[in-house]
Amino acid sequence: MPRSNAKSLNNLDRESVMIEYAPMIKGSIALIQEHSRIPLDREDLIAAALTGLFEAMDQYNPKSHKSFRSLAELNIRHSLQQEIKAAADFFTHVNLQPVGPAEATKHMPELTYGYDWKGHKYHVH
Numbered sequence: 001m002p003r004s005n006a007k008s009l010n011n012l013d014r015e016s017v018m019i020e021y022a023p024m025i026k027g028s029i030a031l032i033q034e035h036s037r038i039p040l041d042r043e044d045l046i047a048a049a050l051t052g053l054f055e056a057m058d059q060y061n062p063k064s065h066k067s068f069r070s071l072a073e074l075n076i077r078h079s080l081q082q083e084i085k086a087a088a089d090f091f092t093h094v095n096l097q098p099v100g101p102a103e104a105t106k107h108m109p110e111l112t113y114g115y116d117w118k119g120h121k122y123h124v125h
Contacts, residue, residue, distance in 0.1 A: 056074075
């Protein structure tokens with residue numbers, strides 16, 4: 001993407017860059033979510049990727065960078081890695097304990113009752 005300077009990008013140019021990089025961002029996020037062992041929010045990943053893209057737009061200088069695409073891909077990847085690391089850090093500090101049926105019904109008595117197809121309430125053993 002030939003640009004004289006990223007600071008000269010106006011809103012229309014930013015929008016066209018977002019549209020141009022949307023398929024790459026969607027593909028990266030799909031791969032991340034497919035292979036991730038922790039739950040990652042799609043909207044958070046999109047926001048992180050767009051942050052990386054906007055940072056690349058602000059940093060781009062044709063004199064110091066060969067191509068905008070390489071800088072954008074690097075910044076997007078870095079932003080996504082930071083988001084994944086933040087989510088992983090959160091889930092390593094959360095202590096999730098498995099709860100059996102007896103423990104669940106003690107805290108949520110409504111789980112001890114069910115309804116049949118006619119709507120009659122019955123006790124679950």
